[in-house]
Amino acid sequence: xxxxxxRPVVSLLxxxxxxxxxxxLGIGGWAMNVAIDHGFILGxxxxxxxxxxxxxxxxxxxxxxxxxxxxxxxxxxxIASILVGFDHYRAWESASKSAAISSALVAWTLTVLAMGxxxxxxxxEGRNVRxxxxxxxxxxxxxxxxxxxxxxxx
Numbered sequence: 001x002x003x004x005x006x007r008p009v010v011s012l013l014x015x016x017x018x019x020x021x022x023x024x025l026g027i028g029g030w031a032m033n034v035a036i037d038h039g040f041i042l043g044x045x046x047x048x049x050x051x052x053x054x055x056x057x058x059x060x061x062x063x064x065x066x067x068x069x070x071x072x073x074x075x076x077x078x079i080a081s082i083l084v085g086f087d088h089y090r091a092w093e094s095a096s097k098s099a100a101i102s103s104a105l106v107a108w109t110l111t112v113l114a115m116g117x118x119x120x121x122x123x124x125e126g127r128n129v130r131x132x133x134x135x136x137x138x139x140x141x142x143x144x145x146x147x148x149x150x151x152x153x154x
Contacts, residue, residue: 006154007092013148014085020141021078027134028072034058035065060131061124067117067131071138074110078145081107085148101152108145115142 038058057064081103088100118135121127127135 003154004092006151007089009151009154010085010089010148013144013151014082014089017078017141017144017148018082020137020144021075021082024071024134024137024141025075025079027130027137028068028075030130031057031059031064031068031134032072035068060127061121063117063121063124064127064131067114067121067135067138070110070117071114071134074107074114074138077103077110078107078141085152088152097152101149104145104149104152108142108149111138111142111145114138 035057057068060067081100084103085100088096115138118138121131122135
């Protein structure tokens, strides 16, 4: 059982991570909406291999589709883990601790996966301000979610 001294840290991280995941979902939803509205357009200088069907994003670069998709998945799982963490925070018992830790670890691993695509998108360059914000939030969230998991173990 985590010590009672960790309870304020857990509550701060719950609120911080909830807000950051909500921002990620908002920006990711915007990017997905733009991609759906503009459809898939292949330029004359690019050829895709057979049976390759990426999600086309009119902004960003070739990693944007994967980054946005995995960030949306990580955001939804992150919000779900925050809800489980809030339930654990209210009870603060060992019975709810394992659910909070396991859901937080799954959310963290998906956030780290999205962070990998963020680094690839940064490497390829050519993205707008909203995508840069989304990259920054994903990278910061991978650290704060790990600190949250450590605080639950605390």
